[in-house]
Amino acid sequence: MQINPLNTPAKSSMSTTDNTDFPVILASASPRRRQLLDQLGISFSIHPASVNEQIPMQLPPLDHVIFLAKQKALAASADIRNMGDREQAFWVLAADTLVVLDGQLLGKPRTPTEAKKMLNQLQGRSHEVVTGVCLLTFPEGRQEVVSDSTQVTFRPLSPATIARYVATGEPMDKAGAYGIQGLGATLVEAIHGDFYTVMGLPVRLVADLFARCGRPLWPEL
Secondary structure, three states: OOEOOOOOOEOOOOOOOOOOOOOEEEOOOOHHHHHHHHHOOOOEEEOOOOOOOOOOOOOOHHHHHHHHHHHHHHHHHHHHHHHOOOOOOEEEEEEEEEEEEOOEEEOOOOOHHHHHHHHHHHOOOEEEEEEEEEEEEEOOOEEEEEEEEEEEEEOOOOHHHHHHHHHOOHHHHOHHHOOOOOHHHHHEEEEEOOHHHHHOOOHHHHHHHHHHOOOOOOOOO
16 A cells, blocks of 8 residues: 655644654554554654565564664655655654564464464463664665563463454454454553553654654754
């Protein structure tokens, strides 16, 4: 899906960055990331990036998500430059989220059976959710990256509960086969860390990246 990345901003309920004189592009089709970026008052357009998520190296989880976030930002940037004015300034924001259990990376399940298997592994235990974020500025070519980790503990779940949850369809586009902002919240016993990291976009770190690149989300006093 491509949504006119240089000319059609997503509407925001706030106007803290409406004075930005160049486009901001979200390199993701995730409705959750769009919701969180709206929450920050950032006017943006959407241009999902497709990348090969099988990286050719062994990386720690936090480095893994940073690598993929950077690849998504670079892919979206290349697409946008090919579609429009190569000299037009824009920023691209990309993110990647994974669930980590006993050192094993859990991405999005490919089938309901795989979703059930993931949830059975997670039930009654604690795991880490890691999210990497990349902000790329063009034409400067500046890349600012950050990552975060949050611990999530699941309640014990019966096979019937897991089957009913998977039948809702919610797990199928979520890392670790659950959505913390939806019905998946009922599976969770405790969270230690940033809730928004689990949702897929730690908003406090996005604010830091924008400020680092000279565009704070609210004016200096």
